[in-house]
Amino acid sequence: xxxxxxxxxxxxxxxxGRFMVIGGASLVGAATTAELLAxxxxxxxxxxxxSFGSGEAIAHLRDDDRVKVVEADILxxxxxxxxxxxxxxxxxxxxxxxxxxxxxxxxxxDVNVRGVQNVxxxxxxxxxxxxxxxxxxxxxxxxPGVRGDLVEQTPFxxxxxxxxxxxxxxxxxxxxxxxxxxxxxxxxxxxxLRYSTVYGERQxxxxxxxxxxxxxxxxxxxxxxxxxxxxxxETKHFVYVGDLARxxxxxxxxxxxxxxxxxSGPDPVTTLELVTMISEISGRPDLTxxxxxxxxxxxxxxxxxxFRIDHxxxxxxxxxxxxxxxxEGLRRLLAWRDAARAG
Amino acid sequence: xxxxxxxxxxxxxxxxGRFMVIGGASLVGAATTAELLAxxxxxxxxxxxxSFGSGEAIAHLRDDDRVKVVEADILxxxxxxxxxxxxxxxxxxxxxxxxxxxxxxxxxxDVNVRGVQNVxxxxxxxxxxxxxxxxxxxxxxxxPGVRGDLVEQTPFxxxxxxxxxxxxxxxxxxxxxxxxxxxxxxxxxxxxLRYSTVYGERQxxxxxxxxxxxxxxxxxxxxxxxxxxxxxxETKHFVYVGDLARxxxxxxxxxxxxxxxxxSGPDPVTTLELVTMISEISGRPDLTxxxxxxxxxxxxxxxxxxFRIDHxxxxxxxxxxxxxxxxEGLRRLLAWRDAARAG
Numbered sequence: 148x149x150x151x152x153x154x155x156x157x158x159x160x161x162x163x164g165r166f167m168v169i170g171g172a173s174l175v176g177a178a179t180t181a182e183l184l185a186x187x188x189x190x191x192x193x194x195x196x197x198s199f200g201s202g203e204a205i206a207h208l209r210d211d212d213r214v215k216v217v218e219a220d221i222l223x224x225x226x227x228x229x230x231x232x233x234x235x236x237x238x239x240x241x242x243x244x245x246x247x248x249x250x251x252x253x254x255x256x257d258v259n260v261r262g263v264q265n266v267x268x269x270x271x272x273x274x275x276x277x278x279x280x281x282x283x284x285x286x287x288x289x290x291p292g293v294r295g296d297l298v299e300q301t302p303f304x305x306x307x308x309x310x311x312x313x314x315x316x317x318x319x320x321x322x323x324x325x326x327x328x329x330x331x332x333x334x335x336x337x338x339x340l341r342y343s344t345v346y347g348e349r350q351x352x353x354x355x356x357x358x359x360x361x362x363x364x365x366x367x368x369x370x371x372x373x374x375x376x377x378x379x380x381e382t383k384h385f386v387y388v389g390d391l392a393r394x395x396x397x398x399x400x401x402x403x404x405x406x407x408x409x410x411s412g413p414d415p416v417t418t419l420e421l422v423t424m425i426s427e428i429s430g431r432p433d434l435t436x437x438x439x440x441x442x443x444x445x446x447x448x449x450x451x452x453x454f455r456i457d458h459x460x461x462x463x464x465x466x467x468x469x470x471x472x473x474x475e476g477l478r479r480l481l482a483w484r485d486a487a488r489a490g
Numbered sequence: 491x492x493x494x495x496x497x498x499x500x501x502x503x504x505x506x507g508r509f510m511v512i513g514g515a516s517l518v519g520a521a522t523t524a525e526l527l528a529x530x531x532x533x534x535x536x537x538x539x540x541s542f543g544s545g546e547a548i549a550h551l552r553d554d555d556r557v558k559v560v561e562a563d564i565l566x567x568x569x570x571x572x573x574x575x576x577x578x579x580x581x582x583x584x585x586x587x588x589x590x591x592x593x594x595x596x597x598x599x600d601v602n603v604r605g606v607q608n609v610x611x612x613x614x615x616x617x618x619x620x621x622x623x624x625x626x627x628x629x630x631x632x633x634p635g636v637r638g639d640l641v642e643q644t645p646f647x648x649x650x651x652x653x654x655x656x657x658x659x660x661x662x663x664x665x666x667x668x669x670x671x672x673x674x675x676x677x678x679x680x681x682x683l684r685y686s687t688v689y690g691e692r693q694x695x696x697x698x699x700x701x702x703x704x705x706x707x708x709x710x711x712x713x714x715x716x717x718x719x720x721x722x723x724e725t726k727h728f729v730y731v732g733d734l735a736r737x738x739x740x741x742x743x744x745x746x747x748x749x750x751x752x753x754s755g756p757d758p759v760t761t762l763e764l765v766t767m768i769s770e771i772s773g774r775p776d777l778t779x780x781x782x783x784x785x786x787x788x789x790x791x792x793x794x795x796x797f798r799i800d801h802x803x804x805x806x807x808x809x810x811x812x813x814x815x816x817x818e819g820l821r822r823l824l825a826w827r828d829a830a831r832a833g
Contacts, residue, residue, distance in 0.1 A: 252671060256603055256664070264596060292645055302635055303646035305663065310671040317663045320648065320656065321599070328595060328653040 151403050151464045157336035158402040159236040159277045162187035166399070167234050169194045169221060169266060170241030174349050175281065175342075175391055177204045179238055182392035184211055194230060195241070196220040204349045221262040227269035236277045236399045239266050244354055245285075248318075249311030259318035260325075267329045278337040279398045282323050282407060284384070284456050285316035286341060297456045299341075299407060323407055330405045338398040338465060339407035340391070343456050347388030347476060348483035356383060363422050364481055367429045375436045379419030384456045386412040387476035390469040394461065401465040411456035412469045412476070421473070428478050494746050494807045500679035501745040502579040502620045505530035509742070510577050512537045512564060512609060513584025517692050518624065518685075518734055520547045522581055525735035527554055537573060538584070539563040547692045564605040570612035579620045579742045582609050587697055588628075591661075592654035602661035603668075610672045621680040622741045625666050625750065627727070627799050628659035629684060640799045642684075642750060666750055673748045681741040681808060682750035683734070686799050690731030690819060691826040699726060706765045707824055710772045718779040722762030727799045729755040730819035733812040737804065744808040754799035755812045755819070764816070771821050 166183055168176045171193030180191045193205055194217040208214050219226040221241055231237065241262060243255030263280065270278050287297045289312050292304030303320060305313045329335040344356035352361060363373040394410045416424075422436045461467045471479075509526055511519045514536025523534050536548055537560040551557050562569040564584050574580065584605060586598030606623065613621050630640045632655050635647030646663060648656045672678040687699040695704060706716040737753045759767075765779045804810045814822075 252668065253604075253607060256607075260599055260603065261596075264599070288645065292643075300635075300649045302631065302648070303663075305645070305667075306643045310667040310674065313667045314664055314671070317660045317667070320646075320660045321664075324648075324653040324656045324660070325595065328657070331653065 152405045153402045154336055154404045155402055157277055157404040159399045161396050161400055163189050164235040165190040165233060167192040167194055167231060167237045169239045171195050172197055172202050172205045173240060174388055175240050175345055177349055178388045178392035179395045180208055182396050186396055192217050194219050221265050222257055224265045227265055228272055231269045231273045234275050237270060237275055238279045238395045240281045245312045245315045248315045252314055260321050263322040263325050267325055271333050271335055277399055279395050280326050280337055280339045282319045282339045282341045284341050284343045286320050288316050294454050297454055299460050336404040338403055340394055340398055340410045342391060343384045343386045343411035345388050345391060346385050347480055350480055359418060359421060363425045367426055367431050367434050372434050372437045373422045374439045375418050375422050376439055376441050381418050382415045382453050384411050384415035386410055386469060387471035390471055394467045397465045397467045403464040406464050408461040408464050409456050409458045410461055411458045413472050415455050416473055424474055424477055428481055495748045496745045497679060497747045498745055500620055500747040502742045504739050504743055506532050507578040508533040508576060510535040510537055510574060510580045512582045514538050515540060515545050515548045516583060517731055518583050518688055520692055521731045521735035522738045523551055525739050529739055535560050537562050564608050565600055567608045570608055571615055574612045574616045577618050580613060580618055581622045581738045583624045588655045588658045589696060591658045595657055603664050606665040606668050610668055614676050614678055620742055622738050623669050623680055623682045625662045625682045625684045627684050627686045629663050631659050637797050640797055642803050679747040681746055683737055683741055683753045685734060686727045686729045686754035688731050688734060689728050690823055693823055702761060706768045710769055710774050710777050715777050715780045716765045717782045718761050718765050719782055719784050723760050725758045725796050727754050727758035729753055729812060730814035733814055737810045740808045740810045746807040749807050751804040751807050752799050752801045753804050754801045756815050758798050759816055767817055767820055771824055
């Protein structure tokens with residue numbers, strides 16, 4: 148087990164603390180805000196430019212008067228400098244993922260690289276004690292090279308992956324290194340969490356990997372057999388959004404600093420297992436998956452072999468382990484979708 | 491051997507052609523320009539913002555009336571759009587390397603990522619037939635993971651490397667992917683050459699790896715024993731600047747497209763062999779290397795084990811192989827330094 152750097156000053160208690168969640172109007176942002184509030188935060192500012200979605204993801208949070216919504220853009224440093232005052236800790240989630248990077252690599256690179264520089268600079272100027280930066284298991288890359296146990300030392304594989312996916316992964320590598328650079332040069336404390344594919348209540352259609360879940364559910368709801376691309380034996384390793392919200396809070400509260408750890412769910416699944424679970428939870432086990440050929444015009448990310456994203460180091464560094472298994476998390480997500488439609 | 495994509499329209503003959511070398515006022519830029527001129531180019535525009543060096547590297551080229559110097563900045567897209575008209579091919583060299591990335595990651599990221607986007611966009615708008623993009627063996631990363639034969643499929647290792655080195659490597663990965671994206675979306679033809687550490691006449695002090703050569707030569711000239719950091723058994727794989735100039739021309743002239751290949755010298759050396767060669771060529775074999783402890787405040791790049799950068803794929807794709815062995819290239823470089831000092 149590796150030795151994690153510890154700094155008492157890097158431990159930011161949630162109770163009574165003031166926090167900002169950047170990219171807050173999102174799946175993870177909403178869950179993280181709820182978790183911070185549940186743990187007694189005095190204030191949670193949600194900063195977002197509302198370029199993705201309409202703010203619906205945080206509508207339910209606006210009634211809590213500890214929540215403040217800040218409409219600002221991380222590419223405008225002055226907006227960060229002016230709105231990030233008086234904070235104890237920051238969770239930085241705002242990013243372009245592979246699908247949006249494919250549509251607009253210019254904006255994607257700005258947000259994922261220059262955006263992180265701006266956030267770090269504003270943390271420095273405003274003497275914010277800790278930053279939690281949402282990175283991704285995309286830093287291990289894509290393609291046939293990605294197999295076996297993925298640990299924090301695993302290199303970045305890109306052979307066989309589409310440009311947008313590699314751009315996304317490399318931009319996250321750069322974001323991580325900007326954090327390390329800020330620690331070395333300015334002593335800024337941070338923890339990087341390498342999220343695996345997130346799913347949960349308020350799931351949207353913007354994440355390439357999580358599309359399987361919502362598209363399968365849509366099909367089953369229509370009474371159609373869900374489609375699985377390829378042989379369905381491809382691995383996915385998801386993490387439940389509530390587990391990530393806990394991880395964000397634990398990373399803030401921990402005395403760990405200058406470290407990057409994986410935050411993945413309990414176990415990987417194959418796409419076939421995933422799709423079958425959704426049919427079963429939806430009460431339509433008769434709608435068995437249909438195997439289809441890949442559509443070459445769509446960006447789909449396939450790893451070659453079986454892999455598992457190891458999260459032991461997160462336990463070591465910040466005391467976190469995932470709690471919600473895939474079937475339970477899916478049950479919650481599908482129940483939320485059913486309720487949202489019924490409502 | 492892999493199958494390289496070929497496109498007759500991607501073969502841009504040098505003779506009679508019009509070219510631009512971006513980042514032209516440099517070691518590689520000067521040599522590439524000389525090679526283009528020797529092969530009968532009708533015009534070579536050297537674009538540079540002259541932020542590094544004083545233009546001394548190209549002073550000897552200004553007498554040829556086929557050479558035009560363009561002072562412009564790749565971060566200003568309009569300057570590229572306006573000055574890149576009427577060209578057949580472009581060689582894009584401008585970049586921040588590790589040492590400059592460490593000093594100013596903001597500018598470094600702009601130049602290495604946004605700069606490439608601007609160059610690609612200007613190539614598209616100006617209907618330039620081919621781009622040769624100078625990448626780096628930094629895309630294989632640093633640290634103990636880098637060992638054995640490095641081929642084009644080798645993943646990016648970053649464990650144990652300083653932030654600036656990883657930022658540099660990741661920025662080159664992104665530059666490469668932007669080329670791939672431009673090919674897929676717009677059909678733009680390009681060849682990526684992954685340079686290993688360049689050395690040769692007009693060697694400067696800005697490249698972390700090549701510092702060994704000039705610092706050793708300086709020491710021997712002073713009559714001091716050259717210093718070797720660590721045990722001297724660390725591998726370096728250099729490439730002679732004239733060989734790279736040929737590679738740039740051959741990449742332009744070849745019908746290969748949408749490909750990235752290594753361009754390394756004939757063989758790797760250890761730092762101890764390198765330093766010993768320099769003492770010998772300088773006529774001071776008595777000045778044997780002194781092994782010293784690393785200075786932790788300096789950015790030095792060390793790979794863990796023995797490695798060799800394979801260049802067989804460059805032969806396959808563009809017909810190139812290195813010709814100048816290390817001892818001969820060093821002899822030329824040191825002779826040039828002696829002449830420059832005497833002059």
